[in-house]
């Protein structure tokens with residue numbers, strides 16, 4: 001199946017495709033050498049005994065556990081905040097807030113500046129359940145967040161590709177029952193599967209090339225397949241942005257912000273927030289180890305039998 005890709009100098013085509021399909025891919029948006037800097041630093045961290053990160057797929061602080069092929073098992077939540085690993089967090093930030101990414105966000109939202117709410121790093125696919133990001137996070141007014149998926153290597157078909165269900169952003173949107181928590185996550189997960197079964201949405205997988213960036217709408221159903229070839233990593237970043245004129249959904253007030261290395265992209269929290277976050281991650285890691293506490297809200301599809 002062919003994959004439509006656009007270049008940054010096609011704003012009209014990009015807007016139209018995104019409006020119709022709920023996603024759009026920008027070809028070679030990131031320069032390869034800055035990706036290589038990031039990947040080298042990730043390789044170093046795999047052997048660092050003091051390295052602890054927040055796992056995105058299980059929502060607990062964890063140390064890198066490597067697969068037999070040497071890939072980090074868990075995805076990282078907010079790796080750009082890992083201030084105890086300054087070179088790594090800076091290399092990640094440099095890719096996340098790349099000027100081309102900032103430009104495409106503006107093409108899609110019409111706003112000049114954006115706030116990055118969250119970011120993630122994957123060494124391998126964790127196999128992500130089908131979902132609309134809106135349930136977890138969005139802009140206020142909703143539907144205005146834009147998410148981005150960055151291919152950090154040529155992604156193989158059997159590596160557990162990211163997928164979207166094109167056009168699903170124009171269908172039913174499922175919100176969480178309680179603004180304050182995710183207590184209905186299990187109902188939500190099942191409702192999404194039912195929604196897919198009752199619609200004629202198709203799955204479209206993206207074996208993208210290194211440097212490509214895919215942008216998608218907060219109502220677009222997406223996820224990732226499980227890896228079926230342990231020799232293939234799926235090195236990728238994701239980030240979620242909202243236009244700076246808005247605030248995050250469910251937030252009583254606009255949050256404090258600090259500048260990233262790109263003035264067009266702001267990050268949530270004040271300038272010391274990432275340091276506090278890093279410190280808390282270590283504390284929670286130690287506390288969980290002492291209490292023997294496990295994951296709370298699991299995004300891995302292997303934990304749910306009936307996920308496709």
Ligand SMILES: O=C(O)CCC(=O)C(=O)O
Pocket residue numbers: 120122125126127128133147149162222223224236238239
């Ligand atoms: O890359 C993945 O496996 C899923 C990423 C995702 O769902 C997101 O960033 O919103």
Ligand SMILES: [Fe+2]
Pocket residue numbers: 131132133222
């Ligand atoms: Fe998502």
